Amino acid sequence: MNKHILIIDDNQDLLTMMTALLKNRGYAVTVNDNADDIVEVIKKIQPDIIMMDMLLSGADGREKCREIKADPSIAGIPLVMLSAYPQAVTDCMAAGADGFI
Numbered sequence: 318m319n320k321h322i323l324i325i326d327d328n329q330d331l332l333t334m335m336t337a338l339l340k341n342r343g344y345a346v347t348v349n350d351n352a353d354d355i356v357e358v359i360k361k362i363q364p365d366i367i368m369m370d371m372l373l374s375g376a377d378g379r380e381k382c383r384e385i386k387a388d389p390s391i392a393g394i395p396l397v398m399l400s401a402y403p404q405a406v407t408d409c410m411a412a413g414a415d416g417f418i
Contacts, residue, residue, distance in 0.1 A: 322365065323346075323347050323349065323359065323368070324346060325349045325355060325368070326348075352369075352373050353376070363394075367395070369396060369399065379398075379412035382398060382414050386412075395415045396414050397415060398416070400418075
């Protein structure tokens with residue numbers, strides 16, 4: 318079975334590019350362009366890994382990361398934060414991210 322990746326980002330161009338790249342490599346990909354109900358989405362689809370932008374429209378990815386990691390039913394899913402700001406790595410890791418790109 319293919320590994321399932323959930324990508325959470327409000328940039329449609331980035332979602333399209335990452336989806337094409339990852340599907341081409343054999344991964345199953347689900348995208349979500351808002352983080353409003355992200356905990357419920359994660360519980361429903363049970364991805365193997367989550368890739369989430371640090372800055373989302375109307376939401377702070379770091380806060381969403383804390384929310385995800387606080388829920389025991391999904392806390393074990395690896396979560397990688399994405400940001401164009403390399404200095405954000407400290408904040409993202411402090412929020413509970415398992416990795417940073």
